[in-house]
Amino acid sequence: MQIPFEKSRALQQRAKKVLPLGVNSNFRFWGDDITPYVAKAKGGYLWDVDGNRFIDYRMAFGPIILGHSYTEVDAEVHKEIDKGVLFAMTGELEIEVAEKMIAMCPGIDMVRMACSGTEATMHAIRVARAYTGREKIIKFEGMYHGFHDHALWSTYAPTEAYGNPNSPIPIPSSSGIPRKLQELTITLPFNEFEIFEKAIRREGYQVAAVIVEPCMGNCAAILPQPGFLEMIRQKCDEYGMVMILDEVKTGFRIANGGAQEYYNLKPDLATYAKALGNGYPVAAFGGKREIMSIIGHGVAQGGTYTNNKPGIAAAYATLTLLQTQPILDTIARRGERLMSGIKKIFDEAGIPIIFNGYPAMFSYAIGKESITDQRSWNKTDKELYLKIIDELIERGVMPDHDPREPWFLCFSHSENDIDCTLDAMHDAVKAVLK
Numbered sequence: 001m002q003i004p005f006e007k008s009r010a011l012q013q014r015a016k017k018v019l020p021l022g023v024n025s026n027f028r029f030w031g032d033d034i035t036p037y038v039a040k041a042k043g044g045y046l047w048d049v050d051g052n053r054f055i056d057y058r059m060a061f062g063p064i065i066l067g068h069s070y071t072e073v074d075a076e077v078h079k080e081i082d083k084g085v086l087f088a089m090t091g092e093l094e095i096e097v098a099e100k101m102i103a104m105c106p107g108i109d110m111v112r113m114a115c116s117g118t119e120a121t122m123h124a125i126r127v128a129r130a131y132t133g134r135e136k137i138i139k140f141e142g143m144y145h146g147f148h149d150h151a152l153w154s155t156y157a158p159t160e161a162y163g164n165p166n167s168p169i170p171i172p173s174s175s176g177i178p179r180k181l182q183e184l185t186i187t188l189p190f191n192e193f194e195i196f197e198k199a200i201r202r203e204g205y206q207v208a209a210v211i212v213e214p215c216m217g218n219c220a221a222i223l224p225q226p227g228f229l230e231m232i233r234q235k236c237d238e239y240g241m242v243m244i245l246d247e248v249k250t251g252f253r254i255a256n257g258g259a260q261e262y263y264n265l266k267p268d269l270a271t272y273a274k275a276l277g278n279g280y281p282v283a284a285f286g287g288k289r290e291i292m293s294i295i296g297h298g299v300a301q302g303g304t305y306t307n308n309k310p311g312i313a314a315a316y317a318t319l320t321l322l323q324t325q326p327i328l329d330t331i332a333r334r335g336e337r338l339m340s341g342i343k344k345i346f347d348e349a350g351i352p353i354i355f356n357g358y359p360a361m362f363s364y365a366i367g368k369e370s371i372t373d374q375r376s377w378n379k380t381d382k383e384l385y386l387k388i389i390d391e392l393i394e395r396g397v398m399p400d401h402d403p404r405e406p407w408f409l410c411f412s413h414s415e416n417d418i419d420c421t422l423d424a425m426h427d428a429v430k431a432v433l434k
């Protein structure tokens with residue numbers, strides 16, 4: 001690091017004595033002496049403890065859709081917490097949040113709140129198993145649905161470990177995940193129509209749910225090939241499997257109605273977190289009345305904090321703003337300008353670049369071949385990608401340090417921020433090629 005970084009280094013040393021890796025989530029550890037420690041964030045900016053200011057494109061891994069410390073959201077939270085933070089009983093505001101979600105998201109008849117995306121997908125999988133009376137789950141390689149044991153398979157492993165694409169090997173992404181769960185887990189490469197079809201023909205009637213992110217939000221935002229999500233929908237109907245659309249990253253970001261609106265698609269269940277509360281701890285899952293109605297009738301779901309007031313108030317304020325202002329259109333316009341500016345810089349530098357994702361949440365990879373799944377993404381030039389990111393960070397622009405993580409935009413990113421980012425990108429690419 002060429003920028004002042006002494007305070008971050010010192011905090012890392014101190015933190016490592018009391019927190020494993022010196023952080024509270026493995027993804028936040030970038031490495032020794034390069035992991036930033038944060039002082040504050042406002043709007044589209046983040047400041048580290050050394051006083052360096054960054055245009056933030058991590059947006060806390062996606063939740064910040066309006067801007068950090070957004071005045072209207074924080075005001076609603078302050079107003080509500082004055083009346084109490086947690087009752088473990090039901091209040092009117094959470095009913096209004098559910099009503100708003102149902103109005104905004106096609107295909108959602110009922111919802112239940114949760115506190116994190118991990119919880120939301122865990123509950124959705126439980127409900128799908130209970131509804132179908134089956135136990136197997138299909139998930140796609142490179143997709144991430146949170147930290148619970150039921151979906152943390154074939155997420156980050158080197159793709160060489162996944163075996164032949166026609167008969168993939170489910171790889172647990174951590175020690176401590178019971179091996180026995182492998183019997184219940186089918187992992188498949190994304191966007192492979194024939195492989196999906198064969199797997200369904202083989203095992204479809206034992207499968208409770210197909211859980212799928214609309215795009216690979218945890219692997220370079222790889223988009224679905226036209227017809228792939230629709231094929232999942234159709235096979236779920238044919239074989240009685242529950243389609244769980246994991247909208248934790250896409251929900252309330254790529255459209256007010258998320259990927260369901262964007263792709264005109266109705267899953268059986270969908271999961272939400274992140275942009276739902278502009279950074280406050282709130283999540284939800286919801287879907288068809290027929291499926292959701294089994295909750296409470298022999299099907300367990302709940303949690304002490306599932307309607308925590310800060311989260312519910314933040315969701316109420318965030319959804320109200322999304323419903324009443326052209327927020328996502330504005331973000332999309334700025335995102336498009338950023339994407340085309342980056343493409344021009346790479347084209348002029350003669351570096352082959354492939355874009356994926358949506359303007360509010362996009363990724364690029366360095367390579368010539370198109371990428372459609374984690375296996376093909378693995379062949380792209382991650383080393384060069386990271387060198388450029390390091391140069392960008394030195395110049396006050398901070399996407400995540402992991403090439404799989406998309407760039408996230410928020411409503412507070414201004415046209416001027418986009419210009420400054422493109423200037424920094426121009427200089428970063430030049431510095432790397434020197």
Ligand SMILES: Cc1ncc(COP(=O)(O)O)c(C=O)c1O
Binds near residue numbers: 116144213
């Ligand atoms: C698609 C998806 N699902 C689930 C999760 C887990 O959410 P959380 O970190 O809130 O537990 C994430 C987190 O990044 C995600 O991207």
